[in-house]
Amino acid sequence: MEKSQYDLCIEVLRRMDQAGVLKHVVLVGSWCTLFYRSYFAGKKYAPVLKTRDIDFFVPQPSKINVQIDLAELLKDLGFVVGFTGSQGYIRLEHPQLIVEFLVAEKGRPSDKPYPLPKLGVNAQPLRFLELLARDTITAKIENLSVTLPHPANFAIHKLLILQRRPKPEKAQKDRDAAVRILEALTVKGEQDSARKLFRSLPLRWQTRIQKAMQDVNNKDVLSIVQ
């Protein structure tokens, strides 16, 4: 099952690349932790438990300059259009993979889906997402160039949002993912990138992150957010 899920993910990425969309989106969510393996190659790093949903962050204003129907593009793979939430966020669903799109929420909180007419879907606006696109890396996955948030940004973002999670187990999952990545960054000698990012954040955000790290024992990791 795992193998076919990975293959399907690669096929989705390949089609998005051929359609000229992949270079304009940032892959976020738990799938990143899998693709960070190449970034941490040779270092002690194990990806966290990931779910089926693969999230793409679309920075606004979007640079996507082609008009495509994503649902049609993935239809022959067995993807169907699904709707979630009271407002109807569109997800492209397959038993092995769920493709979702996200945009950064600005201004007043709103449940309304953000339309992405160039892709024929809509996106869910979420807070703090712009942090993920501030520093990015490009991972080579099966000859495809996929933009991922820098691991430091990914970890700091997870720590920032975990207190907003209504479910405690999700918050725990976020914390585990963040700590694991910060540990790997420390082993790689790149803890300064995370420290620099942390110090660049508003004080309120810093306090929130420090609070999220209260139960962490690793002193090297803790020193990043001091």
Add this chain to the structure above:
Amino acid sequence: MKVLKGVLREELGNSLRMKKSYERELARLPKGSLITKKIKGHQYHYLVLRERGKVRFLYKGKLSEQDVKKYKQVKEYRAKYRKLLSEVKKQIRFLRSTLRGKEPV
């Protein structure tokens, strides 16, 4: 353990939603399967479908290649969606039984 259970619960919710999506898509597809009969050297198309337990042949006459292709595609999608729906149902059974743990069935 809590994290794992949380992930499984989330995936169960996803699978339940997905089941509805596949059922909706299957219901949307036009019913029946196109067959071709050769009568006195001419090809005629019929749509075969079941209505109230009875098999019916609906005469479609001569169809363009494009129409035939469309029916063929519908048939392929129906087979694909049925297969994927069955996969989703298996996932739901698995996730429910895993989450139930040692509780009585």
